[in-house]
Amino acid sequence: MNERKPRRGQGTRTAATIRTVAARAGVSTATVSRVLTGTAPVNEELAERVRTAAAELSYKPNAAARGLVLGTMRSLGILMPDMSNPYFFEVVDEINRAGAAQAFRTLVASSYGDPDAELETAKDLLPQVDGLFLLSSRIPVEGLRTLARAEVPVVLVNRIEVGVDLPMVAVDVFSVTMELCGQLLRQGHRKAVYLSGSPDSWQNRERWRAICTAAAMGLETECVQTDGTIESAYQAVDQALKHQPTALLAFNDLAAIGAVSRLRDLGLEVPASVSVTGFDDIPLARHTEPKLTTILSPTAELGRTAWNRMHALLQGIPSPAAQMLPAHLVIRDSLGPAKPIQ
Amino acid sequence: MNERKPRRGQGTRTAATIRTVAARAGVSTATVSRVLTGTAPVNEELAERVRTAAAELSYKPNAAARGLVLGTMRSLGILMPDMSNPYFFEVVDEINRAGAAQAFRTLVASSYGDPDAELETAKDLLPQVDGLFLLSSRIPVEGLRTLARAEVPVVLVNRIEVGVDLPMVAVDVFSVTMELCGQLLRQGHRKAVYLSGSPDSWQNRERWRAICTAAAMGLETECVQTDGTIESAYQAVDQALKHQPTALLAFNDLAAIGAVSRLRDLGLEVPASVSVTGFDDIPLARHTEPKLTTILSPTAELGRTAWNRMHALLQGIPSPAAQMLPAHLVIRDSLGPAKPIQ
DNA sequence: CGTCGCGTTGTAAACGTTTTCAGGAGGACA
DNA sequence: TGTCCTCCTGAAAACGTTTACAACGCGACG
Numbered sequence: 001m002n003e004r005k006p007r008r009g010q011g012t013r014t015a016a017t018i019r020t021v022a023a024r025a026g027v028s029t030a031t032v033s034r035v036l037t038g039t040a041p042v043n044e045e046l047a048e049r050v051r052t053a054a055a056e057l058s059y060k061p062n063a064a065a066r067g068l069v070l071g072t073m074r075s076l077g078i079l080m081p082d083m084s085n086p087y088f089f090e091v092v093d094e095i096n097r098a099g100a101a102q103a104f105r106t107l108v109a110s111s112y113g114d115p116d117a118e119l120e121t122a123k124d125l126l127p128q129v130d131g132l133f134l135l136s137s138r139i140p141v142e143g144l145r146t147l148a149r150a151e152v153p154v155v156l157v158n159r160i161e162v163g164v165d166l167p168m169v170a171v172d173v174f175s176v177t178m179e180l181c182g183q184l185l186r187q188g189h190r191k192a193v194y195l196s197g198s199p200d201s202w203q204n205r206e207r208w209r210a211i212c213t214a215a216a217m218g219l220e221t222e223c224v225q226t227d228g229t230i231e232s233a234y235q236a237v238d239q240a241l242k243h244q245p246t247a248l249l250a251f252n253d254l255a256a257i258g259a260v261s262r263l264r265d266l267g268l269e270v271p272a273s274v275s276v277t278g279f280d281d282i283p284l285a286r287h288t289e290p291k292l293t294t295i296l297s298p299t300a301e302l303g304r305t306a307w308n309r310m311h312a313l314l315q316g317i318p319s320p321a322a323q324m325l326p327a328h329l330v331i332r333d334s335l336g337p338a339k340p341i342q
Numbered sequence: 343m344n345e346r347k348p349r350r351g352q353g354t355r356t357a358a359t360i361r362t363v364a365a366r367a368g369v370s371t372a373t374v375s376r377v378l379t380g381t382a383p384v385n386e387e388l389a390e391r392v393r394t395a396a397a398e399l400s401y402k403p404n405a406a407a408r409g410l411v412l413g414t415m416r417s418l419g420i421l422m423p424d425m426s427n428p429y430f431f432e433v434v435d436e437i438n439r440a441g442a443a444q445a446f447r448t449l450v451a452s453s454y455g456d457p458d459a460e461l462e463t464a465k466d467l468l469p470q471v472d473g474l475f476l477l478s479s480r481i482p483v484e485g486l487r488t489l490a491r492a493e494v495p496v497v498l499v500n501r502i503e504v505g506v507d508l509p510m511v512a513v514d515v516f517s518v519t520m521e522l523c524g525q526l527l528r529q530g531h532r533k534a535v536y537l538s539g540s541p542d543s544w545q546n547r548e549r550w551r552a553i554c555t556a557a558a559m560g561l562e563t564e565c566v567q568t569d570g571t572i573e574s575a576y577q578a579v580d581q582a583l584k585h586q587p588t589a590l591l592a593f594n595d596l597a598a599i600g601a602v603s604r605l606r607d608l609g610l611e612v613p614a615s616v617s618v619t620g621f622d623d624i625p626l627a628r629h630t631e632p633k634l635t636t637i638l639s640p641t642a643e644l645g646r647t648a649w650n651r652m653h654a655l656l657q658g659i660p661s662p663a664a665q666m667l668p669a670h671l672v673i674r675d676s677l678g679p680a681k682p683i684q
Numbered sequence: 685c686g687t688c689g690c691g692t693t694g695t696a697a698a699c700g701t702t703t704t705c706a707g708g709a710g711g712a713c714a
Numbered sequence: 715t716g717t718c719c720t721c722c723t724g725a726a727a728a729c730g731t732t733t734a735c736a737a738c739g740c741g742a743c744g
Contacts (some may be wrong), residue, residue, distance in 0.1 A: 015493050016699055028724045033702055038704095043722070060469035064415055065700035067406030069731050074447075083435040086428035093425040096452060105470065107417075108450050127402035128447070151357050251352050254626075261629035283572050284596075287603035287632040337668060370694045375732055382733090385692070407730035410699050526739055 016057035025053040035059065043180055051231075074294040075105040076310065077129035081138055083110040085228070087252065087299065088135055089156060089281055094303025095133060102311070104130070111138075115200065119143040126150050131310045132159055138200045153313035158320050159202035159307045167313065168322045169306045171297050173206040178329040180249070180277060181214035183329065188338035189247045189275065190278065191220045193240040195259060197228035197251035204251060207279075211249065226255055232260030238264075246274060253278035253285050260288065260334065271336030281330050291336055295333035296328045350448040351544030356368035358399035367395035378403065387428070390400065397639055403476040418652065419471035421464055423480055423540075426454040427570070429594065429622055429641065430477055433499060436645025437475060437652075444653070453480075457542065461485040468492050471651045482540045497653035499648045502664050509655065510664045511648045513639050518669040522591070522619060524639065524673065530680035531589045531617065533562045533583040537601060539570040539593035546593060549621075553591065560665030568597055575600030579608075588616060589682040593628050595636055597619035602630065625670050635677035638670040
């Protein structure tokens, strides 16, 4: 079942090692290492011999061996609940880009929605990397606490959890959602339905918390669950309409687009009959019909900030616990005045 | 500048090794290894002692050391030109999912559009992984040939190149684009503009080749370059309209959406004034206004097939050179009869 | 009772690097 | 000429695993 090393058959030429190169160049392995890493001065003639020998054998240093002695593989792990969400990959991209500039590799993993598996995967990943990013983690708090005791830095992205000793970076979802609710109220909306995302995500909890707070200001809200995809939002609209809302607040832009699509299929005008809002301000948002009123979530900045925290931590510089990035309301056309009840 | 190992300060407790565990359990390191990997039978009492010792010390085997002796890090590399394209991540997702089931890690890297850097990155990645996937690679042919001589399998995804000895998996872009052109002709279109993607991508070359072939059947075509994003397609439309086409063939769905958006802003109806088609059939395509006529590209199947090839190769099973996956025309509303020239 | 064999354990040798340490060559200076 | 110092090089010791090999205990069988 679990076949191991191919036992080095005599037919297959085994890859060149540093010893092979040293032999061919007529020097010691130490010298080869020094030439190739440039960590110490070496006579230019020897160096040249080493370089040609290495090239001729097309020698590549073994990463595991180097990692073993150096004590680091120079790799960063990124764990996300869901690889199909393009939103995450702007963050991944930013981390990868910044890390690559410092010769770090990026290891990605996904738990595919299972919070228990997520903790396991994290623990699994931990000994293999120099640092770990947790994106929109659904790991329960006690799990996070154990991760906080890991030997390598762990940075929590898109989640803030008090009482957990981890560096955290997130978008200030609460404030901006409150702002959005205020906007709804000013436009005469009194009854809205929230098309939720995955219920155990921090973003979702924050949004719902803000929406509930807004209830005290006169905005009555119901919650209909989706998983944040276009399709599930499309299907959730019928249920949402039973509450006779004048506005639909979607968890993200994709869900908003799904909702708009269903409303259109039902013959309802947006925003004339029902208003719809999104979240993230993906590039698409300004090109839909109608153009989407949404919330600009600074994804690239989020990734960049997360990397900066990690970078500091890797150098032993302590880092502030929690950091909130501001989001901004983007007013376009999908939010209009509430339709008066006829 | 380039600080090394933190020289094991006396304050920081160094992580537990297999020797620590062995000492605490009162057994040899061999026994610990056998218990933890389950490679040989061990007395149950000892095994239990080892397990509790390992747990108490929260021992994690060092990946580099294990990788060194085992000769593999059990990791797969994925190199793509562009991490911001969500299209790629369906493939990444599929590979990651299948690989994870076999205890493989996924290493991602991006060349950010520079073909020379791409080859360098590939060579760099090669010694660290057990296999490498090249997604929509722009590496020149001679570069690919050197990669074909690597010690680990390399699988080319979304590119077919004759005379290169690499396993290749791709979508049959040519045939389906021809089919699309036939459809255009039947609807009376005689003049179309192709909103291209990145010019050195194989997909783009295939599409353009098909479109040029269709010219012989009476479809006159021009090419306007974009980079396949919504924004760049949006901006390319004005230039495209100078050729007075009755249809716009976009490189992918996002570009199509950008084009539709611009046309709408110009007051032109789709498809009444101009038809627009996409490529990929992303989930969004059926929810736009108008619903997008596009080409279903079997992304998940592509990833799955690529993985299967890799999996076979890893076990030494030779694999056929090139493999084409069929794509399908998806007729929706954005393609209509050509508007007669007034 | 001796011997064989089996099943479990420990010892030690890999794996391929980097790096410490000591040694050697050669120049400067007294 | 002798001493010291600098600069370069090589031998060998790590790094933390896995595993081949030997050793041991113990029951079975002659």
